[in-house]
Amino acid sequence: xxxxxxxxxxxxxxRTLDVIGEPWSPLILRDVWAGLTRFEQxxxxxxxxxxxxxxxxxxxxxxxxxxxxxxxxxxxxxxVLTEKGTELVDLLMVMARWGDTWLAGKAGPPVLYRHHxxxxxxxxxxxxxxxxxxxxxxxxxxxxxPGAAG
Amino acid sequence: xxxxxxxxxxxxxxRTLDVIGEPWSPLILRDVWAGLTRFEQxxxxxxxxxxxxxxxxxxxxxxxxxxxxxxxxxxxxxxVLTEKGTELVDLLMVMARWGDTWLAGKAGPPVLYRHHxxxxxxxxxxxxxxxxxxxxxxxxxxxxxPGAAG
DNA sequence: AGTCAAAGTTCCCTAAGGGAACCCCAGTTG
DNA sequence: CAACTGGGGTTCCCTTAGGGAACTTTGACT
Numbered sequence: 562x563x564x565x566x567x568x569x570x571x572x573x574x575x576r577t578l579d580v581i582g583e584p585w586s587p588l589i590l591r592d593v594w595a596g597l598t599r600f601e602q603x604x605x606x607x608x609x610x611x612x613x614x615x616x617x618x619x620x621x622x623x624x625x626x627x628x629x630x631x632x633x634x635x636x637x638x639x640x641v642l643t644e645k646g647t648e649l650v651d652l653l654m655v656m657a658r659w660g661d662t663w664l665a666g667k668a669g670p671p672v673l674y675r676h677h678x679x680x681x682x683x684x685x686x687x688x689x690x691x692x693x694x695x696x697x698x699x700x701x702x703x704x705x706x707p708g709a710a711g
Numbered sequence: 712x713x714x715x716x717x718x719x720x721x722x723x724x725x726r727t728l729d730v731i732g733e734p735w736s737p738l739i740l741r742d743v744w745a746g747l748t749r750f751e752q753x754x755x756x757x758x759x760x761x762x763x764x765x766x767x768x769x770x771x772x773x774x775x776x777x778x779x780x781x782x783x784x785x786x787x788x789x790x791v792l793t794e795k796g797t798e799l800v801d802l803l804m805v806m807a808r809w810g811d812t813w814l815a816g817k818a819g820p821p822v823l824y825r826h827h828x829x830x831x832x833x834x835x836x837x838x839x840x841x842x843x844x845x846x847x848x849x850x851x852x853x854x855x856x857p858g859a860a861g
Numbered sequence: 862a863g864t865c866a867a868a869g870t871t872c873c874c875t876a877a878g879g880g881a882a883c884c885c886c887a888g889t890t891g
Numbered sequence: 892c893a894a895c896t897g898g899g900g901t902t903c904c905c906t907t908a909g910g911g912a913a914c915t916t917t918g919a920c921t
Contacts, residue, residue: 564909565734565758565910571821573806573807573808573811573815574741575810578734584732591722600899600900601899609878609879610881611901613878615899633888635888636900642848648812653724654851655802655805656728657727660725664726668858669856671859676839677850677851677852683840684840688836688838688843694828697798697801699797702824704825704832705823708819715878749868750868761868763908783867785918786868786916786917
């Protein structure tokens, strides 16, 4: 499909899409996060084509989001989140929250999140890392940063 | 390409992908958020095919993320974020933060975010909406919710 | 009447996803 | 030791979606 290469763009969103923006990739990460770490498990859970799953897993490993590990002397592997991949789970939680809010309908959210610190069923909320106040679309100005185009 | 329909899945992440998971969609939202609201502006900024841009904009309007507005008696439109779309900006900020952290390299982030409340250059941080403590991958348990599959 | 610009639409070409069949490897079974 | 099994892919073909360029429409300006 001669897809445009987002990785070359001067934009952290585009670069992130270059890593996990292909179809299925976020769902694969979700599965690994949820404990489905083996090829067959993920394939069965998602119903994804084996060919595409192979491609996605390789891509995610190449980009350091997943690590491939042997768990047997037979050629058996499992995929685990690296630190880089673990930080992507924030993204999954924000996606899940938006879907819960806007797309879940009367049935309600398919999954609930219990926060260890307080033990409550809760949601993630974006806060300013500096002052702790809410930080949403209307709360920020965008300024050119050091990595902005020349 | 006979793409699998994520919208039917019992998963808020998959449903969210059904709305904004296609290639280019998050970048289109980024542009609209950043003030590029017209077809020609977005097309020129992204270098996206006009055909695909038309498809994506229609899709986002159909799903209530963008609204199409006339700004002239001539057939001129601009696209603006609805409330539903504005809440998706959280997702963009989290993507941007991850890209800033892991992909920006020595040049540093292309864009900085100044938080209105404190005036500082900052980042969004995921906190528990209930207790305010950090809420990341290792801080939560996943439980089946009311909308879980039967 | 002729020009202009925004916003699409149409057409062709190529590449990517779906699906099913096939393969390889190292244990396990008989 | 031959056959079987199950995880983890690879290969092949078919269809469809993205890229790119050309063309169209609409109302306003000159």
